[in-house]
Amino acid sequence: MCCALEMAVASAPRFDAQRFGVIARSTPRQVDILLVNGPVSKKLKPDLRRLYDQMPEPKWVIAMGECAISGGPFYGSYSIVPGVDQFIPVDIYIPGCPARPEALIDAFLKLQRMIKAKKKGLLTGK
Numbered sequence: 001m002c003c004a005l006e007m008a009v010a011s012a013p014r015f016d017a018q019r020f021g022v023i024a025r026s027t028p029r030q031v032d033i034l035l036v037n038g039p040v041s042k043k044l045k046p047d048l049r050r051l052y053d054q055m056p057e058p059k060w061v062i063a064m065g066e067c068a069i070s071g072g073p074f075y076g077s078y079s080i081v082p083g084v085d086q087f088i089p090v091d092i093y094i095p096g097c098p099a100r101p102e103a104l105i106d107a108f109l110k111l112q113r114m115i116k117a118k119k120k121g122l123l124t125g126k
């Protein structure tokens with residue numbers, strides 16, 4: 001939905017997310033990060049979970065925007081899951097409606113720092 005446009009802008013020349021190594025792929029077999037944006041319908045939930053399960057380890061998840069975090073304006077709807085973390089572990093949350101491209105790039109940099117800290121043994125857990 002609307003957050004996907006912000007995601008597309010992050011890859012456009014003004015923000016150029018590729019310079020941080022962010023390259024969008026459309027297959028779970030070649031990705032490290034699952035970026036969820038927009039509302040997740042209950043119908044989509046099992047497919048999204050399967051997609052996550054097909055990703056190779058190590059893998060991370062970013063929830064971009066209020067819809068992915070909590071259902072956003074659709075919270076309480078009969079058809080929308082109130083947050084992707086109800087069925088997939090989320091590493092980074094990007095608040096906003098919409099979340100801006102700068103926030104998306106910041107999330108990738110935070111994730112890079114988390115991964116480096118984990119490699120050095122400074123972080124525990126997933």
Ligand code: SF4
Pocket residue numbers: 001002003004037038039064065066067068072073096097098099
């Ligand atoms: S969080 Fe807001 S901007 Fe993003 S998909 Fe939902 S309604 Fe659209």
